[in-house]
Structure formats: structure tokens, C-alpha cells
Amino acid sequence: MKLQLSYLQEKVINKTIKITGSKSETNRSLLLQALFPNITIENLSNSDDGEVMQKGLKKSTGEVDIHHAGTAMRFLTAYFASQEGKEVVLTGSKRMQERPIKVLVEALTDLGAEIAYVKEQGYPPIKITGKKLNRSKVSLPANISSQYISALLLIAPSLENGLELELVGKITSVPYIKMTLALLDQIGVNTQFEGNSIKIKPKNEVKDTTLVVESDWSSASYFYSIVALSDVGTKIQLSSYKKNSLQGDSVLSEIYKDFGVETSFSENQITITKAANSKLATVTYDLSNAPDTAQTISVTCLGLNIGCHLSGLHTLPIKETDRLAAMKTELEKLGAQVDIDAESLTLHALEQMKSGVSIDTYNDHRMAMAFGPLALKTKLIINDAGVVSKSYPDFWKDLGTLGFDIIEM
Numbered sequence: 589m590k591l592q593l594s595y596l597q598e599k600v601i602n603k604t605i606k607i608t609g610s611k612s613e614t615n616r617s618l619l620l621q622a623l624f625p626n627i628t629i630e631n632l633s634n635s636d637d638g639e640v641m642q643k644g645l646k647k648s649t650g651e652v653d654i655h656h657a658g659t660a661m662r663f664l665t666a667y668f669a670s671q672e673g674k675e676v677v678l679t680g681s682k683r684m685q686e687r688p689i690k691v692l693v694e695a696l697t698d699l700g701a702e703i704a705y706v707k708e709q710g711y712p713p714i715k716i717t718g719k720k721l722n723r724s725k726v727s728l729p730a731n732i733s734s735q736y737i738s739a740l741l742l743i744a745p746s747l748e749n750g751l752e753l754e755l756v757g758k759i760t761s762v763p764y765i766k767m768t769l770a771l772l773d774q775i776g777v778n779t780q781f782e783g784n785s786i787k788i789k790p791k792n793e794v795k796d797t798t799l800v801v802e803s804d805w806s807s808a809s810y811f812y813s814i815v816a817l818s819d820v821g822t823k824i825q826l827s828s829y830k831k832n833s834l835q836g837d838s839v840l841s842e843i844y845k846d847f848g849v850e851t852s853f854s855e856n857q858i859t860i861t862k863a864a865n866s867k868l869a870t871v872t873y874d875l876s877n878a879p880d881t882a883q884t885i886s887v888t889c890l891g892l893n894i895g896c897h898l899s900g901l902h903t904l905p906i907k908e909t910d911r912l913a914a915m916k917t918e919l920e921k922l923g924a925q926v927d928i929d930a931e932s933l934t935l936h937a938l939e940q941m942k943s944g945v946s947i948d949t950y951n952d953h954r955m956a957m958a959f960g961p962l963a964l965k966t967k968l969i970i971n972d973a974g975v976v977s978k979s980y981p982d983f984w985k986d987l988g989t990l991g992f993d994i995i996e997m
């Protein structure tokens with residue numbers, strides 16, 4: 589599906605949007621529910637990633653295909669490895685077969701798991717023969733993806749002696765690890781995270797618990813961008829959000845102050861308002877704790893004619909696409925000058941953007957969604973726009989509600 593986007597009305601928006609649950613919290617909660625069936629979950633994500641996780645957890649044998657879902661790939665690897673009697677081949681999209689899984693497979697093998705690579709060493713697909721994992725201490729690199737750590741933590745309470753992790757190297761995407769620990773705390777599991785060590789106590793059963801998933805802050809990022817790129821007075825209400833979020837991407841409410849966007853929290857929603865026009869020439873952020881916001885922020889800066897230097901982006905090359913390379917290519921199509929290295933992106937402020945440019949999305953939902961808001965500033969085309977369903981199937985419908993003109997080509 590190819591979409592042409594523009595915005596023809598007055599750029600003062602006043603609308604309310606309901607976003608479904610965080611896909612990160614959803615996929616963690618689903619795994620915990622599979623281990624402890626007396627957990628109930630509210631406000632599940634309606635994303636493809638949430639759906640493949642639910643389907644995967646129902647299987648005991650045969651092939652489990654998780655498509656593009658990184659969390660499902662990593663979390664289900666740990667889950668099946670610890671389930672005696674289950675034997676599956678866990679696979680995913682072509683891109684998923686290029687996203688490394690070795691760190692997790694090695695850690696699980698050290699704990700007693702039986703996992704074999706079906707094609708290329710270190711990458712999915714993998715054949716998992718579920719086993720009782722009989723060891724409880726392992727160390728693993730922490731600077732590649734926090735999802736390997738969360739995967740181990742999620743199965744930890746079901747292991748006979750719990751788990752002790754030693755994290756080696758600089759720990760990346762820390763809020764996602766803390767989110768996992770917070771959910772374990774909510775179901776009554778004893779956790780301890782000090783320095784580079786995490787300890788989880790075993791738990792045979794948990795009391796009846798309802799996990800209420802907060803709506804997705806990464807999805808909210810696109811509305812922050814829309815508010816920043818529209819005129820002063822724009823107001824968008826988003827539900828259901830709370831001030832004390834488990835999601836690191838909630839840092840957006842601070843970052844977007846730089847772009848004149850204010851956030852107010854009421855009982856279960858946020859109101860984001862364009863309060864002023866930013867006078868900044870350039871901004872600098874370390875996004876190692878919020879890597880999924882990098883694409884949104886760089887497009888906001890492009891649209892506002894602000895330069896940016898974004899660092900802490902060392903995990904971006906192994907996500908749905910190599911996001912650093914993809915961003916450079918697509919931002920430059922619009923006329924920008926962009927420099928990238930292994931962990932950062934620098935965008936030079938651009939006075940006049942090109943119009944009518946076709947943006948490629950590289951099977952990456954965030955490429956499509958990050959560029960969408962730019963239609964407030966210039967007409968553009970989004971190729972393969974259906975990719976948004978990975979995390980936010982209603983994205984284009986919701987942009988239509990805000991007054992975006994969307995024509996399927």
C-alpha cells in the first residue's frame with residue numbers, strides 16, 4: 589500500500605485519540621500469564637507483534653513464526669527452552685533471520701537449555717527442545733540488546749532456584765530491563781538489580797493479579813511530532829497514559845519541551861499542547877535509554893528546521909532495518925544533510941524541504957510512522973505504508989481523524 593500524504597486544513601488541531609497497550613508490556617505480560625495462568629491482562633496491544641506472541645505461546649510443537657517481532661523472538665526462545673516436553677522451530681521474517689540471537693542462546697545453553705541453529709550460526713531459525721533448566725547463574729553481554737536480558741528475567745521465577753545474572757559491558761536500553769523487573773514485582777516476585785547484577789527469586793505460584801497495560805509511549809511519539817510540527821494552540825489528548833510510566837519512551841514529555849510542546853497528565857490521559865514555537869537552532873540527546881524515539885525526533889527536527897545530534901544509537905543497526913542507514917537515505921531524499929557513525933546521527937538544519945518525495949520504509953513500522961507527521965510541512969508519499977501494523981495497525985486511520993489528507997495510490 590502506497591499512501592500520498594498532505595495536510596490542507598488550518599494547522600490547529602484539537603482531537604482525542606485512544607492508543608492501545610504498549611507492545612513491550614503486552615508481550616512481557618503474556619509470557620508471565622503463560623507461566624502463571626491466574627494473571628489477567630487489561631488493555632492488550634492490538635499490534636501484529638502482540639498477536640504473534642499470543643499465537644506462539646499456544647504452540648507446543650512444530651514451527652512458530654513470529655514474523656518481524658523482536659520481543660516475541662527473544663522472549664519465546666527463553667520460554668520454550670524452559671518448557672519440558674515442548675519442541676519447536678522458532679523462526680521469523682527474512683530480516684528476523686538477520687537479527688542476532690547468539691547472546692541469548694549461549695546464556696540459555698549455559699543454564700542447561702538445548703537449542704540448535706537451523707540455518708546460520710547465531711541467527712534464527714532455531715530448534716528448541718524444552719528442558720528443565722538446572723543451573724541458576726549466568727553472565728552475558730549487556731550492550732547489544734536488552735531483550736536478551738528481559739527474556740531471561742521473565743522465565744526466572746519459574747526456574748527451580750531462580751536466576752542470578754551478571755551483566756557484562758555497558759547496559760543498554762535500561763528502562764526496558766526495569767519494566768521487566770517492575771512487572772515481576774507486580775506479580776509478587778522478589779527482584780534485586782544492583783550495579784551489574786540482577787537476582788530473581790523463584791516463585792511457584794502467584795496470587796490473582798490483573799496487569800493493566802499502559803498505552804504505548806512509542807506510538808505516542810508520532811503525536812508529539814504532529815503537535816510540534818503544527819501551529820501554536822494545537823492540542824491532542826491521548827489515552828490511557830500515566831505519569832509514573834514503566835516505559836522509557838515517556839521521556840518524550842521532557843524532550844518535546846524543547847520543541848514548544850507541553851504535556852499535562854490527568855487521571856488516565858495526557859494532553860499535549862503546542863504552547864510556543866521553538867527558537868532552538870540545534871538539539872543534542874543521548875537516546876540509549878529510548879532508542880525507538882530516534883526516528884521520530886530526527887524527523888521532527890527536520891520539519892522544524894532544527895539541527896540535531898542524536899547519540900546512544902548503537903542498537904539501531906540490528907532493529908527492523910539498519911535504522912541509521914535508512915534514516916540517512918530518506919532524510920537526504922528530502923534535501924537534508926545527515927552524518928552517521930556506529931552510534932549517532934547528526935542532522936544539519938534545512939531551510940527548504942523538497943516536496944512530493946517518496947519515502948521507503950524498509951519493512952520498518954517506525955520509518956513509516958516517523959515520516960507521516962511531516963505531511964504537515966510538505967506533501968510526501970509513504971511506500972509500503974501497511975508496515976505500521978507491527979506496532980500500531982490504526983495509525984493511518986488515526987492520522988485521518990486529525991485531518992491529514994491520505995490518498996491510496
Ligand SMILES: O=C(O)C1=C[C@@H](OP(=O)(O)O)[C@@H](O)[C@H](O)C1
Binds near residue numbers: 612659735760761880
Ligand atoms: O524489551 C523491549 O520491549 C524492547 C527493547 C528495545 O530493544 P533493545 O533492547 O534491543 O534496544 C526496544 O528497541 C524494542 O522496541 C522493545
Ligand SMILES: C=C(OP(=O)(O)O)C(=O)O
Binds near residue numbers: 656660954979
Ligand atoms: C525495535 C523494535 O521492535 P523489536 O526489536 O521488538 O522488533 C521497535 O518496535 O522499534
